[in-house]
Amino acid sequence: MQHLRMPETSVIGLILSADPALVGIVRLSLFVSLTAAACAALIGVPFGALLALTRFPGRQAIVVVLNALMGLPPVVAGLAIYLLLSRSGPLGSLGLLFTPQAMIIVQTVLVVPIVAALARQTIEDLWIEYRDELAAMNVGPLGRIATLIRDARLSLVTALLAGFGRATAEVGAVMIVGGNIDGFTRTMTTAIALETSKGDLPLAMSLGLVLIALVIIVNALAWSVRRLDERLAG
Amino acid sequence: MRDVVSDIPIRFEQVRLLVRGVTILDNVSITLAAGATTVLIGPNGAGKSTLLRLAMGLARPTGGRITWGGRSDVPPQRRAIVFQRPTMLRRSAAANVSYALAAAGCARVTRPEQVADLLGLVGLRDLARRPARRLSGGEQQRLALARALANDPDVLFLDEPTASLDPAATKAIEDLIRTIAARGIKLVMATHDLGEARRLATEIVLMHRGRIVEHTDAAQFFSAPQTAEAAMFTAGELLV
Numbered sequence: 060m061q062h063l064r065m066p067e068t069s070v071i072g073l074i075l076s077a078d079p080a081l082v083g084i085v086r087l088s089l090f091v092s093l094t095a096a097a098c099a100a101l102i103g104v105p106f107g108a109l110l111a112l113t114r115f116p117g118r119q120a121i122v123v124v125l126n127a128l129m130g131l132p133p134v135v136a137g138l139a140i141y142l143l144l145s146r147s148g149p150l151g152s153l154g155l156l157f158t159p160q161a162m163i164i165v166q167t168v169l170v171v172p173i174v175a176a177l178a179r180q181t182i183e184d185l186w187i188e189y190r191d192e193l194a195a196m197n198v199g200p201l202g203r204i205a206t207l208i209r210d211a212r213l214s215l216v217t218a219l220l221a222g223f224g225r226a227t228a229e230v231g232a233v234m235i236v237g238g239n240i241d242g243f244t245r246t247m248t249t250a251i252a253l254e255t256s257k258g259d260l261p262l263a264m265s266l267g268l269v270l271i272a273l274v275i276i277v278n279a280l281a282w283s284v285r286r287l288d289e290r291l292a293g
Numbered sequence: 294m295r296d297v298v299s300d301i302p303i304r305f306e307q308v309r310l311l312v313r314g315v316t317i318l319d320n321v322s323i324t325l326a327a328g329a330t331t332v333l334i335g336p337n338g339a340g341k342s343t344l345l346r347l348a349m350g351l352a353r354p355t356g357g358r359i360t361w362g363g364r365s366d367v368p369p370q371r372r373a374i375v376f377q378r379p380t381m382l383r384r385s386a387a388a389n390v391s392y393a394l395a396a397a398g399c400a401r402v403t404r405p406e407q408v409a410d411l412l413g414l415v416g417l418r419d420l421a422r423r424p425a426r427r428l429s430g431g432e433q434q435r436l437a438l439a440r441a442l443a444n445d446p447d448v449l450f451l452d453e454p455t456a457s458l459d460p461a462a463t464k465a466i467e468d469l470i471r472t473i474a475a476r477g478i479k480l481v482m483a484t485h486d487l488g489e490a491r492r493l494a495t496e497i498v499l500m501h502r503g504r505i506v507e508h509t510d511a512a513q514f515f516s517a518p519q520t521a522e523a524a525m526f527t528a529g530e531l532l533v
Contacts, residue, residue, distance in 0.1 A: 192380045194351055196396040196444070197369050206392075210383040291383070291424060 069261040074268065080242075081262065085269055088246040091159055091233070092226035095166030096174075100219050103171045107178025108204050111186055122179065128172035133165075137235030140165040144236065157238035162246070165232040170222035177218035181211045213288035220281040227273060300361040300371045300447045301479050302326045303348050308357035310343060317343050318354070319503040325448070325481055330474050332494035332511070333483040336532050339500040341483035342377065345450045348481065349374045370397075373446040377453045379437035381425035386417055386432075389425045390439050397444035411439040415469060431462025438469055442478075449473060451482040455489060467492060487527065491515060499523050501532060 073081055110121065142148050144156040144164075155161045185207050193203050208215065230248035237244035239253060247266045254263035303325040310318040318340050325331055325348065333341040346352045347359060350369045361367040382389050390408045399407060412418045415435040420428060425436060434454060441449055451470065455463040470493060474480050484490055490497060494511040499522060507514065507523045518524045526532050 188380050189382070191351060191376060192382070195349060195369060195374045195376075196393055196440075198396050202396070206382075 070264045070268065073261055073265040078262075078265075081265060081269075083242060084245055084247055084250050084266065087159065087244070088227060088248075091162045091246060092166060092223055094163045095170055095226050096219055096223040098163065098167040099170035099174045099222050100215075102167070103174030103218075103222075104178045104208065104215060106171075107175040107180075108182050108208060110175070110179045111183035111207075112200075112204065122176075125172055125176045125179065129176050131169060131172060132231070133169055133229040134231035134235065136165055136168050137232035140168060140232070140236050156236060157240060157244060159237070159244060161236040162233045162244060165236045166226040166229065169229060169232060170226050173222040173225060174215075174218050177221065178211075178215055181214040181218070182207050185211050213284050213291070216284050217281050217288075220277050220284070224274060224277045227270065227277075298362050298364070299327075300367060302362065303448065304358075304360045304363075305344075305347070306358045306360075308347065308354045308359060310347065310352070311355045316503055318347070321357070321503075321505055323498065323505055323508060325479065327479055329495040330470075330480040330482065330493055331496050331498060332490045333481065333498045333500055334485060334487065334490050334526065335500035335506075336485060338502075340503040341485075341500055342452050343503075344500070345374065345452050345481065345483055348372075348448075349450055370444060371447045372450070373441035373444055373448075374450040375434070375437045375441050375452065375454055377456060379433060379440075381428070381433055381436065384425060385422050386425050386428065386436050387412065387421040389436055390443060393440040393443035399443070407443075411442055414442070414472070415439040416465070429462075431458050431465060434458065434462070434466055435469065438466070438473070442473070446478060448479040448481065451480065453484055454482065455484070455486070463489075487529070499526060 110118065110125070140161065141156065143150050144153070144161055145151055146156070155164070186203075189203075189207065189210075193206065198206065228248065230252055233239075233244070233246050234249045234252070237246065237249065239245050239249040245253075247270050251263045251266050251270070254260070254266070305321050305323045308318055308321045309316070321340075321344065333344060335341055343352070347354055349372055350359075350361075350367065351374075358365065361372075382392055384392065387408050390411050391404050394404050394407055395401075408421070409418065412421055415438055417428075417432060417435055417439065420432065425433065428436060438454075454470070455466050458466065467489070470480065470482070474493075480493075482493065491511070494514075497507070497509060497511050497514040498505055499507040499514070499520075501522050507518065507520045509519060513519075514523060515527055518527050522532055
């Protein structure tokens with residue numbers, strides 16, 4: 060028990076003194092996950108909208124697979140991207156393995172299904188409500204998509220926050236494709252895994268606290284956005 | 294730019310509509326001509342709303358032909374509809390009207406003035422900034438009317454515009470309907486409220502089980518109904 064008492068003071072100390080190693084890790088984590096969430100928004104929202112507004116054979120199957128992919132195990136995504144980016148893989152020549160870019164790619168893969176599936180659901184529900192009115196106002200296909208995305212925007216932001224939350228909390232995928240290289244591809248989650256196994260509990264615990272704080276902030280933001288949505292939309 | 298041809302008259306020629314094998318409209322032929330306020334009456338499920346949707350161009354008939362001013366397949370640029378339960382866009386009252394104006398191709402610079410005019414017409418100018426979904430039922434109906442007038446239609450379809458409204462809200466809507474009719478906009482309105490039909494109609498179309506039973510001048514319909522169904526309906530008996 061002796062060595063467990065020690066960390067408490069040093070944990071707070073590490074956070075308050077903005078320890079450079081800790082700050083670097085937090086900054087990289089945020090950079091990777093925010094970029095991944097942004098990429099996922101650019102891919103997921105239009106894809107979800109398209110899926111919501113079109114009818115074609117096999118659409119139901121795509122919706123089911125997309126919903127299932129929301130629970131895609133990060134290590135499996137990591138393995139798939141690892142195989143793609145490894146030296147002998149199809150994209151090996153790009154030399155992206157064990158770089159932050161690789162981590163952004165793998166987290167985008169993890170977040171796209173969340174954003175696309177939630178966007179599909181949100182936009183489809185709104186479309187059912189709006190369909191007749193927009194048809195009566197003679198609004199064309201592009202105008203319809205723009206209107207639906209605009210009026211569903213706050214729900215879409217909530218979906219993005221959910222995706223960002225998943226990306227920051229995930230460890231398996233970034234570990235495999237990033238390699239947990241000190242000062243280069245070490246994120247909060249991979250650092251916690253490493254420092255815990257090394258026995259450096261103060262750093263692991265301070266990163267854990269930062270991560271939990273971040274998750275709470277993201278959820279508080281999502282909650283506020285939902286409240287705002289209810290106030291504005293009525 | 295708009296062409297000068299009107300969507301009026303709207304002509305149904307032996308129109309049939311089947312949905313999953315069920316006949317919704319059966320051999321309907323009718324001409325909706327300029328001027329008169331046409332009121333479609335009949336029990337629920339008679340096909341009134343369906344006839345309005347077809348006349349608006351929101352659905353296609355299974356058989357027969359519909360023409361607008363002699364042309365077929367005319368997009369709803371000069372027609373407007375207020376649904377029985379209109380959907381308010383998730384925006385302010387003013388933004389709802391502004392959206393409809395934009396959809397009708399109205400220039401951005403003139404929109405604020407037209408929004409104010411239309412909201413003034415329906416008596417909602419004070420609630421312009423209120424989220425549309427927060428308005429009361431009667432206010433939403435009036436906003437839907439303002440939105441429907443945004444494309445300066447030749448014809449306005451109204452589907453049970455006062456169903457589930459209290460007498461005061463009903464009166465406000467009916468007064469508004471008279472104002473709109475006085476502007477020379479052709480009105481086609483569905484209702485199952487005989488009193489309302491009496492107050493607003495210049496001609497009556499009685500529908501029953503997907504067919505047009507009687508199509509006559511309103512005064513004649515109420516004083517000397519031609520068919521047994523019309524006699525029953527005007528006598529206040531249940532037509533089932």
